[in-house]
Amino acid sequence: xxxxxxxxxxxxxxxxxxxxxxxxxxxxxxxxxxxxxxxxxxxxxxxxxxxxxxxxxxxxxxxxxxxxxxxxxxxxxxxxxxxxx
Numbered sequence: 433x434x435x436x437x438x439x440x441x442x443x444x445x446x447x448x449x450x451x452x453x454x455x456x457x458x459x460x461x462x463x464x465x466x467x468x469x470x471x472x473x474x475x476x477x478x479x480x481x482x483x484x485x486x487x488x489x490x491x492x493x494x495x496x497x498x499x500x501x502x503x504x505x506x507x508x509x510x511x512x513x514x515x516x517x
Contacts, residue, residue: 438481442474450477484512 436452443449448462448470459477462470490497491505 435481438485440478440481442471442478447471448474450474480512484509487512 436456436458439453440450440458441453443451446462448467449460450458452458459474461473461477463473487505487509491502491509497505
């Protein structure tokens with residue numbers, strides 16, 4: 433199954449919630465009693481589609497990237513896409 437397409441954003445009214453560009457609910461990042469942590473989690477979750485895209489672009493430039501770093505990028509992409517390396 434593919435994830436909700438990005439970009440994602442932190443909610444305006446409920447800052448611990450993450451929504452897709454078309455307003456679909458993506459995630460609730462607000463742990464009980466930890467408002468600041470919820471905001472931080474939501475920002476990180478909302479950045480996930482952009483971070484994945486950047487990782488894929490970096491991997492395409494892997495001829496210029498150290499092999500150990502390229503392996504780390506591949507592992508991160510696989511984890512994000514639910515695959516094993």
